Amino acid sequence: MSKSAAGFFILALLSGILHLCLTQEAALTLPLIAFGVFGTLFVLALIVGRRIKFDPVLR
Template structure:
């Protein structure tokens, strides 16, 4: 995994834990939105970092 993927993974875990530990409804909603955004960015970096090899020869 790349460094940016590790960063977004850690950010997702931290914001998820903050959402679980939040006491107010607004804080919990904000942390859940932040966790969703960081999760989507994590998935994007994982898909972008994947090496897809194209083999034009059909076997």
């Protein structure tokens, strides 16, 4: 896992926990939106990191 993917994972986790601590009802809050954005960026960072590290053996 790259450093950026780990950073986005931690940010998504913290914003998800903050959303659960702030509200008890199912409301659309800023931490919930941030959780979705950081979660998406986490998945994209994993995909991009995998493509960059791919090194086929050419013979």
